[in-house]
Amino acid sequence: MRLRLKADGRVVELRDGQEFPVQPFPVQPVPPAAEAPPAEIGSLAVRDLRRRSCLTQMEFAAKLGVPVETIRNWEQGKRAPRGPARALLTVIAHAPDTVFQALAKA
Numbered sequence: 001m002r003l004r005l006k007a008d009g010r011v012v013e014l015r016d017g018q019e020f021p022v023q024p025f026p027v028q029p030v031p032p033a034a035e036a037p038p039a040e041i042g043s044l045a046v047r048d049l050r051r052r053s054c055l056t057q058m059e060f061a062a063k064l065g066v067p068v069e070t071i072r073n074w075e076q077g078k079r080a081p082r083g084p085a086r087a088l089l090t091v092i093a094h095a096p097d098t099v100f101q102a103l104a105k106a
Helices: 043-052 057-064 068-075 083-094 096-105
Strands: 002-005 011-015 018-021
Touching (some): 043 083, 057 068, 057 096
Antiparallel strands (some): 002 011
């Protein structure tokens, strides 16, 4: 399965040269304060995304293909995700299962 992140934030699957919208998987309910994905991916948002995915820091780092120290630094506010990492975290906030499924096949 090949996925593409569109400029408007949608994720589409590429099949036979055509784009098909990816339907998000049902997400477990979250507390009201965390319902909407954060506009800014900061230290609390990274920790929240990881916890909502029910992953340890080591598991989350392995799925993203980054050192565990990177996840720790993001969560502690020592560093902020930039560029492709920020984009990937934003997509994870909207469709975590789809992203992790695609990353597992890469």
